[in-house]
Amino acid sequence: EVQLEESGGGLVQPGGSLRLFCAASGFTFGSYEMNWVRQAPGKGLEWISYISSGGTTIYYADSVKGRFTISRDNAKNSLYLQMNSLRADDTAVYYCARGQASGFSYWGQGTLVTVSS
């Protein structure tokens, strides 16, 4: 069974940093593209970052470019999102999701990031 499990969320002050983790199981992690998608409270979905299966191709949404860094460790079946210079409008549930052109077929349950003083 394909499973994605995010962790690392929590309360952080504006300007602070946080690192999110996504643990993958039930499939050959290194063969799949991965993404981070977030959802602010009561709002819609926002794609924020993509990484290719081998980690060589990376894209970001303008809203996080220069502040967030996506990475992966295929040996550890893990996806990461390093978030720096956090702002109040980064408050959201963050999901990791598998896929690209044919849609995001698997999602984790999400981890909540709250940026507040």
Add this chain to the structure above:
Amino acid sequence: DIQMTQSPSSLSASVGDRVTITCRASQSVGIYFNWYQQKPGKAPKLLIYAASSLQSGVPSRFSGSGSGTDFSLTISSLQPEDFATYYCQQSYNTPYTFGQGTRVDIK
């Protein structure tokens, strides 16, 4: 960036109704287009990919159509478990933008 505009933003329907949600892209995305269902407190679920392909395990009452800039999602006979929010998404190029969502609730 490609903008995705869904309509309606919300709708009320009864069990058994036929429901259609539309989505328009600001430029052509070919068939790099997907539909998701999200229930409160849960992660989104892929329903339709490549504009009209049914994701494995998704009931056949869901169908998608369209190409280029205009797309639609149809639920042929609404079931109680279908009351949710539906999002369209283009996967043609980054940023992989989503529509604003269509909330389907009980009339």
